Amino acid sequence: MIEIKDLHKSYRMGSNSLHVLKGINFKVEEGELVAIMGSSGSGKSTLLNILGMLDGADSGDYILDNVPIKNLSETKAAQYRNKFLGFIFQSFNLINYKSAAENVALPLYYQKVPRKERQEKALQYLERVGLKPWADHLPSELSGGQKQRVAIARAMAAEPKVLLADEPTGALDSKTSYEVMDLIQKINDEGNTILIVTHEEDIAHMCKRIVHLKDGVIVEDKKIEQVRAEQYV
Amino acid sequence: MFNKDRWREIIEVLTSNVWRTIFTAFGVCWGIFILILLLAAGKGLENGIKKDFGDIATNTMFMWTRATTMGYEGLPQGRQFEFKISDVQALRDNVPNLRFISPRNQLGGFGGNNNVVRGLRTGAYNVYGDYPEIINQDPMTVTSGRFLNYNDIKEKRKVAIIGNGVKNDLYDKDEDALGTYIKIQGVNFLVIGTYKKNNSGGGEEGQKEIFVPFTAFSQAFNRGEDVGWMAITANDGSSISVLKDKIVSIMKERHKVHPEDTRAVGYFDLYEQYNRVESLFGALKAVAYIVGIMVLLSGIIGVSNIMLIVVKERTKEIGIRRALGEQPWSIKKQILMESIFLTLISGMVGIIFGAAIIFGINSLLDSVGPVDMFMSPSVSVGVVTGALTILMVSGLLAGFIPAQSAIKVRPIEALRTE
Numbered sequence: 001m002i003e004i005k006d007l008h009k010s011y012r013m014g015s016n017s018l019h020v021l022k023g024i025n026f027k028v029e030e031g032e033l034v035a036i037m038g039s040s041g042s043g044k045s046t047l048l049n050i051l052g053m054l055d056g057a058d059s060g061d062y063i064l065d066n067v068p069i070k071n072l073s074e075t076k077a078a079q080y081r082n083k084f085l086g087f088i089f090q091s092f093n094l095i096n097y098k099s100a101a102e103n104v105a106l107p108l109y110y111q112k113v114p115r116k117e118r119q120e121k122a123l124q125y126l127e128r129v130g131l132k133p134w135a136d137h138l139p140s141e142l143s144g145g146q147k148q149r150v151a152i153a154r155a156m157a158a159e160p161k162v163l164l165a166d167e168p169t170g171a172l173d174s175k176t177s178y179e180v181m182d183l184i185q186k187i188n189d190e191g192n193t194i195l196i197v198t199h200e201e202d203i204a205h206m207c208k209r210i211v212h213l214k215d216g217v218i219v220e221d222k223k224i225e226q227v228r229a230e231q232y233v
Numbered sequence: 234m235f236n237k238d239r240w241r242e243i244i245e246v247l248t249s250n251v252w253r254t255i256f257t258a259f260g261v262c263w264g265i266f267i268l269i270l271l272l273a274a275g276k277g278l279e280n281g282i283k284k285d286f287g288d289i290a291t292n293t294m295f296m297w298t299r300a301t302t303m304g305y306e307g308l309p310q311g312r313q314f315e316f317k318i319s320d321v322q323a324l325r326d327n328v329p330n331l332r333f334i335s336p337r338n339q340l341g342g343f344g345g346n347n348n349v350v351r352g353l354r355t356g357a358y359n360v361y362g363d364y365p366e367i368i369n370q371d372p373m374t375v376t377s378g379r380f381l382n383y384n385d386i387k388e389k390r391k392v393a394i395i396g397n398g399v400k401n402d403l404y405d406k407d408e409d410a411l412g413t414y415i416k417i418q419g420v421n422f423l424v425i426g427t428y429k430k431n432n433s434g435g436g437e438e439g440q441k442e443i444f445v446p447f448t449a450f451s452q453a454f455n456r457g458e459d460v461g462w463m464a465i466t467a468n469d470g471s472s473i474s475v476l477k478d479k480i481v482s483i484m485k486e487r488h489k490v491h492p493e494d495t496r497a498v499g500y501f502d503l504y505e506q507y508n509r510v511e512s513l514f515g516a517l518k519a520v521a522y523i524v525g526i527m528v529l530l531s532g533i534i535g536v537s538n539i540m541l542i543v544v545k546e547r548t549k550e551i552g553i554r555r556a557l558g559e560q561p562w563s564i565k566k567q568i569l570m571e572s573i574f575l576t577l578i579s580g581m582v583g584i585i586f587g588a589a590i591i592f593g594i595n596s597l598l599d600s601v602g603p604v605d606m607f608m609s610p611s612v613s614v615g616v617v618t619g620a621l622t623i624l625m626v627s628g629l630l631a632g633f634i635p636a637q638s639a640i641k642v643r644p645i646e647a648l649r650t651e
Contacts, residue, residue: 054645082558093553110558
């Protein structure tokens with residue numbers, strides 16, 4: 001599903017440049033649930049941004065579902081993001097003057113799905129994350145866990161190939177974290193490919209594979225026994 | 234473009250900070266309001282001045298003779314001469330593009346003695362000997378009977394068309410003037426029509442004139458072949474100001490006047506005067522536009538400013554949208570439409586206010602009666618469409634820089650803004 005070869009990325013900071021990713025190679029198969037771990041500054045967020053086409057790599061190849069991702073125009077990148085990727089952010093990033101259902105329907109709007117169909121689908125996904133009764137609520141009327149579930153529903157609404165989550169539990173207490181992870185695991189059980197950037201060990205162990213990043217290189221890449229979040233809920 | 238979701242969003246954004254939107258809108262509203270008022274005031278002044286020209290065909294010159302100031306071909310200086318009726322045909326033959334040439338003779342004049350008698354009543358009026366064409370150059374409405382025609386000219390009929398002012402003086406209120414006789418300097422004329430001048434062209438005097446056939450006038454008052462003066466109108470396409478030199482030089486040649494004698498043939502070029510007034514108002518209009526647009530400009534800069542702030546405030550939202558796959562041009566379009574919408578709506582409010590004020594002034598003018606040099610200020614549909622176009626363009630301009638800055642934000646940076 002995802003294939004990365006010899007990926008380099010550096011940032012220019014004034015006169016000196018900061019080499020953040022120093023040759024990353026890895027592959028993700030369909031249906032995997034991968035945790036990308038590392039301390040801050042290890043380059044894990046940069047890697048996720050490149051995977052999310054929010055940022056471009058300096059060199060190396062990135063192939064997503066057999067499509068090479070390189071030198072995309074902003075228009076093309078937007079199109080690919082919409083079609084291939086779903087984003088889940090640490091700070092939820094819901095649009096705060098739109099209701100939960102409208103937030104979920106947003107990616108579908110960009111796909112030019114007719115209004116009615118959009119609303120139906122949005123409700124359907126809200127139901128899957130257990131928030132159908134909150135469909136007309138604004139984000140400010142929801143708790144953190146609920147917001148993240150709306151964000152997950154939004155990420156899934158466009159039926160992307162890969163879900164990218166940047167510290168999805170970073171702003172949540174551990175109980176809600178486990179609830180969110182439980183939801184992510186269930187989505188993964190249905191065959192969706194999910195990548196999670198996290199620095200929390202317990203969250204990482206709820207995935208099926210952990211990739212450790214340190215100073216811009218992968219130092220460890222192992223498959224693990226998944227801990228189900230259900231038992232903590 | 235007419236997408237329900239987009240419009241909902243525009244409304245949402247603009248109503249999210251109502252006071253800010255209203256203050257921003259006020260700038261544009263005020264600008265267009267000033268523009269409309271200035272243009273209307275200019276128009277009012279123009280209407281007021283042009284009223285004084287009346288309905289007279291403006292592409293017209295008047296020409297008369299004076300004593301010569303130079304001797305020529307053995308003729309002395311200070312010689313009096315008169316235009317002759319044959320001059321009219323000479324002009325027709327030699328000068329193209331002349332529409333009407335009306336030779337005229339006149340009795341009476343400002344402050345003249347009583348020259349018209351009917352029974353026991355008398356009055357002092359201007360009496361003109363005219364050809365039927367004069368009604369095209371000095372328009373009037375025939376209120377009863379008829380105007381002069383060529384049979385009157387040919388048969389030298391002693392008939393007269395009198396103004397309403399004359400009728401009021403010489404007749405009882407409900408007396409019928411048609412078929413009665415008036416005595417002009419001792420000669421009886423049959424009244425065949427009455428007229429009214431629509432406009433105050435010539436004021437009170439204009440209603441107190443008597444028109445009789447040119448030929449009958451010449452015979453009755455012993456003018457022979459003489460012509461007192463001429464009213465000459467050019468065709469619409471050509472200007473009398475251009476033709477007048479040729480006309481004057483033909484007259485000089487025919488009457489043995491020295492070609493360099495500028496005093497012998499007097500003339501008044503109405504078109505030139507009218508043009509001068511016309512260009513004055515053109516300049517006035519230009520000033521109104523410049524001032525109005527300058528005021529509008531500051532409003533537009535306000536809109537641009539606010540749109541920049543809106544973009545800044547929504548940086549994160551724009552980042553989210555782009556992460557979710559919104560196309561850059563879609564974001565740009567959104568910002569541009571917000572800006573155009575805001576300018577158009579506030580501009581329309583300005584236009585409505587302006588129109589209301591103009592309406593108020595008009596009804597005030599109606600109730601207090603005519604004011605000197607000012608009449609029915611108004612703006613035409615053309616001006617309003619023009620103003621709306623200006624608004625449309627300025628909304629586009631106001632939104633352009635903010636829209637550009639909105640899509641320049643890279644989604645990753647936008648998302649980092651906490």
